[in-house]
Amino acid sequence: MGRHSCSMKQKLRKGLWSPEEDEKLLKYITRFGVGCWSSVPQHAGLQRCGKSCRLRWINYLRPDLKRGMFSQQEQDLILNLHQILGNRWAKIAAQLPGRTDNEIKNFWNSCLKKKLMKQGIDPNTHKPITDDDHVKDKKIEFFASSSSSIPLEAELEHAFHFNNRGLMLSSSSSSSMDTGLIRHALLSKSVSDPLFLVEFQSGMDPISYNSNLAAEFHQTSYETSLPNLASFDHQKADFTNNSFMINEGRESSSTTNNSSNMNTSLSGGFQPMTFEGEMLQFKGLNLKSEEKFLGQWEHHHMHEVQVNNASNFNIYPMGSLLGEHTHVFHQD
DNA sequence: AAAAACTGCAACCGCCAGATA
DNA sequence: CTATCTGGCGGTTGCAGTTTT
Structure with missing residues (x-):
């Protein structure tokens, strides 16, 4: 059985694409859309293999490509x-x-x-590189070495405990966890959850975080200085009338001020928001479906709640908050 | 100024999994 | 069940432009 290969076919061009070839491919895809790549060269009048056309489209011609430096x-x-x-x-x-x-x-x-x-x-x-391994992060190692056949979600479930109140970072699992993982867990989980939150349990040691993001979580007492969003009564949260209210369950502390609620307009998505004493930011939320979320991460997925004293408390409210859906979490 | 070394990036290659005949 | 096709993916190559010697 002979392996199909572009290189085995005769008379096919290789190397850099000319502007004329680009134009042909662009015209064809614009008119007929993406379908069977193997038939594209013939129909578009190109001396290329379908695979090459696909790659050129995906990596260069696609209209939704972002150009320029990485931010x-x-x-x-x-x-x-x-x-x-x-x-x-x-x-x-x-x-x-x-x-x-x-x-x-x-x-x-x-x-x-x-x-x-x-x-x-x-x-x-x-x-x-000089790490002498006495502070091993087994979870991260697990990720690094895990088989690609393990679904991402399953991997994350391995390290984080999700429940219907949000993401629990117990002292045993979170103390050595890079915040990148936490962040990613949130990203991944929040696709399906309308409101997602993190609860830090007491006893975790933020100093052992090994990334420079650690500072975000570096605070001596989470429980006393963070608003206790994990326990606020979501049933009483008001997602109607284009507003998002949290007005219960916040615990006061010496580091927070007397403000006890937050709200922001949801029309057209969350607007950047400042919460007195505790910088709360919801940037560019405009999510209506998982597809949209997955496709427009950068513009629509930075919904961090920054709490004072260099700690970060991440909340990832999702598109379903945008009016029609009012699912909230329930306490166990 | 010219050659060599380096760098960034586009494109190719080979493997794989899933679909289909 | 097997053979084949196809698209997707990650690793690698090779070229063009830039910098260094």
Whole structure:
């Protein structure tokens, strides 16, 4: 049985695409859409194999491609995702709308990898090269070495405990967990949850986080200084009338002020919001479906609630908050 | 100025899984 | 069940432009 290969076919062009070829392919796809790639060259009048056409479209001609430098936000995300997923570029690219797996792979190999090595961090393990292993992060190792056949969701479930109140980071599991994982867990989980939140249990040691994101969580007492969103009565949260109110269950503390509710307009999505004393930010929420969410991550998925004293408390409210759906979490 | 070394990136290659005949 | 086709993926190559020697 002979393997089908572009290279085995005769008279097919290889190498860089000419503007004329691009134009032919673009015209064809614009008119007929993406379908059977193997028939594209013939119909489009190209001396290329279908595979080559597909690649050219995906990596260069697609209209929704984002060009230019990677933003700092994108770089951070790639680093975090790579730590979780390893070289699964397609999965990483799925979280960066407008970027291709090839682009991210190239960027990693030519830039991020070197950047990490300069910082003395092993780009494969994301750990300090001089690390003598006495603070092993078994969970991250699990991610790095896990088979690609394990679904991402399952991997995350391995390390995080999800329940219907949100994401629990117990002292045993979270103390050595990179915040990138937490963040990613949230990203992944929040696709299906209308409102997702994190509860820090007392006793976790934020200092043992090994990424520079650790500072976000560096605070001595989470329970006393964070609004206790995990226990607020979601039944009483008001998702109607285009407003999002949390007005119960917040615990006061010495580091927070007297403000006891927050609300923001949901018309057209969350607007950036400041919450007195505790910087709350909901940026660009405009989600209506999982597809949209997955396709437009960067623009619509930074919904962080930043609480004072350099701690971060992440909430990921989802598209279903945008009016029609009012599912809320229930206490066990 | 020229050659060598380096860099970034587009494209190719080979493997794999799923679909289909 | 087997053979074949197809698309998707990650690793790798090779080229063009840039920098260094």
